[in-house]
């Protein structure tokens with residue numbers, strides 16, 4: 001049986017991920033990349049409690065864009081702040097825990 005290594009409960013009873021999801025302070029921002037292209041960054045996610053691999057996979061398929069995940073930071077190609085925010089909320093993150101920083 002799979003047991004959570006944070007609380008020791010079986011994974012189907014564990015609420016660590018759900019609690020952590022509610023407690024995140026997430027920033028979504030855009031950054032200029034080479035050749036003036038924009039990238040959307042999602043920072044502040046706790047990679048110990050959030051399954052970032054699944055999250056980046058989900059964002060990439062929903063937004064139909066390329067993306068990577070490194071050191072707990074998700075980087076998506078293109079400017080998708082509004083849609084990333086919507087998808088994070090659908091994934092269970094609270095709207096008030098998400099800060100948006102857009103560059104023009």
Ligand SMILES: [Zn+2]
Pocket residue numbers: 004005006007008009014015016017
């Ligand atoms: Zn747990």
